[in-house]
Amino acid sequence: MAMPAAEIEALIKAALPDASVEIRDLAGDGDHYQAVVTSSAFAGKSRVQQHKLVYEALGNRMGGALHALQLTTAVPN
């Protein structure tokens, strides 16, 4: 149940249009990713709230089609 990186990026950008998204396929299996998402939508939000915005963007795929996503969120400088 792999998911291409481009699809992850597209889903995040659809929900957070200003986001810059860097994705790395950690294991080369389309199933274990690391993502760094930078968006002004995170300003003033807790880390939990920031991560929830990204999980919401991914719909119900987290923990399903998308097994492992190591996530870092940041606000642009």
Next chain:
Amino acid sequence: MSDANERISKIVNENEVVLFMKGTPLFPQCGFSSRAVAILEHCGTNFESVDVLQDAEVRQGIKAFSDWPTIPQLYVKGEFVGGSDIMMEMYEAGELQQLLADKVGS
């Protein structure tokens, strides 16, 4: 569903620091759970762990309980702190140690 909620709420309220994880601290069954255990051990904190692989009701229920889609999940004094990525960020910033010191005194 509400049963699971009640059980989870009892667990997080009766244990100061509790980690819902896959496997046990000695034998974690997932890299993210393993990382979460390592971080807590580095903080020198005593913590309770719940192996969700042994309990299907809690495994599903915990995701609704915190509105968080993944496991592990850390709770301190009944409050959801985050998953392993947030734990790592907080640990690196010294915030997790501070939180544990403030809330648990360890």
